[in-house]
Amino acid sequence: MNATEHDVLAGVGARLRALRQARSISLAALAAETGLTSSTLSRLENGKLRPTLEQLLPLARAHGVPLDDLVAAPPTGDPRIHLRPIRRAGFTVVPLTRRPGGVQAYKVIYPPAASSPAAVLQTHDGYEWFYVLNGRVRLDLGDQVYELGPGEAAEFDTRTPHRIASADAQPAELLTLFGAQGERAHLSPHG
Structure with a gap:
């Protein structure tokens, strides 16, 4: 060998x-x-x-x-990302980044509210930003409840008790950035 x-x-x-x-x-x-x-x-x-x-x-x-x-086969030089959906707790997560550490990107699809399992508020280290691509999203954040639609975004410290789910009878599709170490997504226009 x-x-x-x-x-x-x-x-x-x-x-x-x-x-x-x-x-x-x-x-x-x-x-x-x-x-x-x-x-x-x-x-x-x-x-x-x-x-x-x-x-x-x-x-x-x-x-x-x-x-x-x-x-851990070496890359073939193919620049395409081969997405592999993961099902977790009733929703689907598609990792969009493959490198370890730093801010990670995901596409997340939440099932319609009626078919979504009852979830409890959760907390964990990190910082999350999401953008609603399709559907309506319910964000429970601490004692507040927010409903977001396509084109709207939210960001929060994940140490705050939170829950994200579809807000109605349609699936909700989000683009999510998550930093396990508390990194925030910094968006700035190019000048």
Whole structure:
């Protein structure tokens, strides 16, 4: 194995662990889903076992990611962004940025209010800015309730209790910028 192959395979275990933890599933549940043993999965995640294609294919399928993501394949030079929607708590998130850290961009689609699960106000570190592309959005922020329509935007400190949802019987579609470290989106005209 040359140095490049070693570098590619060295990070597979950490990526596998992160994907499993992001799905909040146990090694036993993943073993049942993939047909691999819990022991094999543990050794792969800890870097004690070199992954084979026969192991990586069912893992990629189970986690819903391309094989290239598991091995951190180098980019091909294709400038297009290949969007991979993620379903969370009844809404759909499409990551638009792939670099770690800093302000992250997402397209978020909230289901119609009637089909949206009852959500509680949440708090977490960070700062959020969103722009309503389509539909109407209800933003509960602290003790205040705001309704925003297409072309309107909001920004807030996510340490303030908040909830975002569709405000009516139609889905709501937003462009969201989020800074986990509290970075704010600074928009300025070019001069």
